[in-house]
Amino acid sequence: SPPEPGNAHGCSPLATMEGTSTSKMLLYSAAAATGVAVAAAVLWARRTHAYEQYVPLQYQYRPGTIxxxxxxxxxxxSKQRRKQRPVRVYVDGxxxxxxxxxANALRQAKSVGDQLVLGLIPDSEIMRCKGPPVMNEEERYTxxxxxxxxxxxxxxxxYDLNPQFMQELFTKHRIDYVIHGDDPCLLPDGTDAYAHAKKxxxxxxxxxxxxxxTTDIVGRMLTCSRVNPIIASEPHPLAKSFSGADEALKNEASSSSTPRRTTLSCFLPTSRRLVQFSNxxxxxxGARIVYIDGAFDVFHPGHVAVLKAAKxxxxxxxxGLHTDEDVQARRGxxxxxxxxxxxxxxxxACKFVDEVVI
Structure with missing residues (x-):
């Protein structure tokens, strides 16, 4: 009998349509499954990234897991390696x-590494770059x-960290990082003293x-001259540069007949700063406790010697520290x-002091 009408291979049109429909269904199912898998992977990656971003590292591991x-x-x-090769940081000034x-700058520098190495610039270098220092090198060293x-x-x-001295720091003194404050430090020619370390x-x-x-403290000392009839009626001209406001001087002069000191500190004491400095x-x-008290105004080498002997x-x-009012009553x-x-x-900040009574 003759073959049924259809394609060249004898397949009927109905069978061809059924096969095409099945192929499309399989293709659509595979595409849908792939889309779901990709969406799940993207969602998992985003959740994992957010987890690592917002959860501190020490809390990302579950106890008992690998x-x-x-x-x-x-x-x-890491701790063993730091003991064998501690991170050494360098600060000069x-x-x-x-x-x-x-002292606060040195405290911050110490927190960067394990050992703090301080470079003390000699009087000759200070004279060359800045002018004569108030204290000599031995006093500053103390x-x-x-x-x-x-x-x-x-x-x-x-004074300047030249390449030769930087190489000596890295090799002889095993320095890892050089540290300085965010205030500019310029050489006489106007270049940055720490340019090579930054490079x-x-x-x-x-x-x-x-x-x-230091400039502010020297200014306070210059304006806090002893009271005498010549300057009692008129504050020292330098007082305007270090007091903070002319109105404060006028108010003090009008509110009391007794001349008072004209310098006002810009320091804002906070409990956080005291905790940072405290041991x-x-x-x-059974420990032997030693007590010593005083004003300890403008901390100097004499104070260091007394505290060392007391410790x-x-x-x-x-x-124990005397209050400002007590110092004024006794000293003027x-x-x-x-x-x-x-x-x-x-x-x-002194290493001989264990605690302070304010």
């Missing part, structure tokens, strides 16, 4: 008339060596402490140069 065990092993290895702003965050002091360092990528910047500087230590049972008498040194209205909270930070 990742948690690996994290602990890496942490132990004049540190003339050392104050709590300098003040920086007593700061509790300083581990090592290098003397006779250059090598070994420079770290810390925030400058607002409200204090947080308490005397152990040698016992195990725990407690320092021109003192203290630095207020109570400024003086407390200067004393707390």
């Amino acid at each position: 990742s948690g065990w690996i994290a602990k092993a890496l942490s132990r290895h 004049c540190f003339d008339m050392m104050h709590y702003g300098h 003040l920086v060596e007593q700061v509790k965050w300083v581990d090592e002091v290098i003397r006779d360092v250059p 090598l990528g070994r420079f770290v910047m810390v925030k400058r402490t607002e409200g204090v500087s 947080g230590r308490t005397p152990e049972d 040698a008498e016992g195990d725990f040194l407690l320092v 209205p021109h003192l203290p140069i630095m207020n109570l909270h400024e003086r407390s930070l200067s004393v707390l």
Whole structure:
């Protein structure tokens, strides 16, 4: 019998249509399954990224899992390596008339690494680049060596970090990073003293402490001259540069017949700053506690010697600070140069002091 009408292979049109429909259904099903898989993968990736972004690293591992065990092993290895090869950071400066702003910069620098190496610029370099310092090199060395965050002091360092000295820091002293405040440090020719360290990528910047500087302290000392009939009626002209406002001078003059000191500090004391400077230590049972009190105004090498001798008498040194009103009553209205909270930070930065009573 003759074949049924259809294609060349003898397939009927109905069978051909059924096969095409099945192929399309399979194709659509595969495309839908692929789309669902891709959407699930994208959603999982986004959730994982958000998890890693918002959850701190130490909380991303579950206890008892392989990742948690690996994290602990890496942490132990890191601590062991830091003991064998601690991170050493370098800070240099004049540190003339050392104050709590300098100490706060050293505290921040120490937090960057494990060991803080301080470079003390000699008098000759300061004279060449800035002019004569107020304190000589031995006095400045005494003040920086007593700061509790300083581990090592290098003397006779250059004012500018030239490539030769940078190489010496990296090789001989094994320095990893050079640190300085965010205030500009320029050479006599106007170039950046830390340009080479920045170029090598070994420079770290810390925030400058607002409200204090060596220039400001010298200005306070110049304006806080002793009261005499010649200047009692008119404040010193320099007082306007360091007091903060002329109105404060007028108010003080009109509210009291007794001349008062004309300098006003811009320092804002906070509990956070005091905690940062405090050791947080308490005397152990049976410890020999030594107490010494004083004004400790404009912290200087004489204060360091007294505190060192006092600490040698016992195990725990407690320092009491006189209030501003008490200092004024005993020393006169021109003192203290630095207020109570400024003086407390200067004393707390000393490595011989364990606690301060304000």
